[in-house]
Amino acid sequence: xxxxxLLNWYDLHQRRFVFRGPKDPYLVWVSEIxxxxxxxxxxxxxxxxxxxxxxxxxSLAAADEGDVLKAWEGLGYYSRARNMQKCAxxxxxxxxxxxxxxxxxxxxxxxxxxxxxxxxxxxAFDRPYPAMDGNLTRVLSRVYGVRECVDTPAxxxxxxxxxxxEMPARRCGDFNQALMDIGATICLPGTPDCExxxxxxxxxxxxxxxxxxxPVKKEAKPPVPVSVSVLIIKQGGRVLMQQRxxxxxxxxxxxxxxxxxxxxxxxxxxxxxxxxCVFLREMGKAVHVFxxxxxxxxxxxxxxxxxxNVPAGYLAxxxxxxxxxxxxxxxxxxxxxxxxxxxxx
Ligand code: SF4
Numbered sequence: 086x087x088x089x090x091l092l093n094w095y096d097l098h099q100r101r102f103v104f105r106g107p108k109d110p111y112l113v114w115v116s117e118i119x120x121x122x123x124x125x126x127x128x129x130x131x132x133x134x135x136x137x138x139x140x141x142x143x144s145l146a147a148a149d150e151g152d153v154l155k156a157w158e159g160l161g162y163y164s165r166a167r168n169m170q171k172c173a174x175x176x177x178x179x180x181x182x183x184x185x186x187x188x189x190x191x192x193x194x195x196x197x198x199x200x201x202x203x204x205x206x207x208x209a210f211d212r213p214y215p216a217m218d219g220n221l222t223r224v225l226s227r228v229y230g231v232r233e234c235v236d237t238p239a240x241x242x243x244x245x246x247x248x249x250x251e252m253p254a255r256r257c258g259d260f261n262q263a264l265m266d267i268g269a270t271i272c273l274p275g276t277p278d279c280e281x282x283x284x285x286x287x288x289x290x291x292x293x294x295x296x297x298x299x300p301v302k303k304e305a306k307p308p309v310p311v312s313v314s315v316l317i318i319k320q321g322g323r324v325l326m327q328q329r330x331x332x333x334x335x336x337x338x339x340x341x342x343x344x345x346x347x348x349x350x351x352x353x354x355x356x357x358x359x360x361x362c363v364f365l366r367e368m369g370k371a372v373h374v375f376x377x378x379x380x381x382x383x384x385x386x387x388x389x390x391x392x393x394n395v396p397a398g399y400l401a402x403x404x405x406x407x408x409x410x411x412x413x414x415x416x417x418x419x420x421x422x423x424x425x426x427x428x429x430x
Contacts, residue, residue: 168196208258215248220268230289371418
């Protein structure tokens with residue numbers, strides 16, 4: 086019953102996106118990875134650019150990591166891009182560049198979790214795996230009246246089994262995408278529009294009137310605020326950059342960043358690294374919110390003496406060179422100040 090209602094509705098009301106047409110598993114995979122933690126409307130432009138630059142698994146596997154990160158710049162959660170490239174290389178090495186169609190093989194690839202495995206296999210190969218994301222969890226918990234906390238493995242598995250049980254013999258990808266679309270447009274968190282919903286007649290939460298309270302979830306911890314000094318250190322017509330090694334924003338280029346440190350601590354740390362510089366002025370402030378932390382940034386212009394060598398591990402770049410480096414969105418305000426006010430002096 087669920088599948089029939091869903092597919093009839095989907096035929097008339099599905100959302101149309103550029104990445105919805107092709108059944109090529111590589112293209113489905115790229116779009117599914119991009120769609121994690123990113124709004125669907127935002128993904129379209131990135132998807133077009135990325136798949137033009139890397140049209141197949143082999144081109145992604147052969148690319149320079151910096152080029153992949155550059156093509157991903159602005160989408161955030163950069164480990165997704167790095168893992169995609171690792172994954173493309175494994176597919177080339179182990180499967181001759183052909184995306185596998187077996188659940189265990191796909192699930193074992195780097196950066197591919199149960200959700201991505203199920204969505205790629207169902208959409209590209211019509212395999213009966215429910216793609217359990219936030220939308221499917223919300224819609225299924227409401228329709229089938231699951232009122233226990235969905236963050237526990239047992240309840241998550243209960244919902245996955247419901248999805249599996251209700252999956253039609255054909256059009257498995259459409260079944261998943263119909264649930265995603267209803268979750269994204271009608272069965273919204275907090276404010277479901279039951280009057281407009283094709284599942285109203287079979288929905289337990291709608292009948293009992295507690296749909297806005299479902300699904301039951303653990304309270305999320307708020308992100309931790311961190312004070313970050315962003316140092317734009319100039320030397321002649323160049324500015325010092327550093328490539329991040331930390332898990333957060335790994336591989337991307339930033340100005341020199343110092344968390345929760347005062348000016349004296351920063352200067353002595355820099356001296357130890359072979360960078361002697363002076364603070365010239367505070368240029369501005371910026372805030373960037375990650376999932377688990379908030380960077381409260383103060384941006385400084387600094388100067389390093391021209392006769393000093395740039396130590397290993399840092400790059401001194403011109404304006405043009407900076408434009409080509411993959412930089413995170415968290416650096417957007419600092420980068421603008423650098424471009425507008427530092428490079429012109
Ligand atoms: S009837 Fe209401 S609660 Fe049930 S699936 Fe539809 S929108 Fe969600």
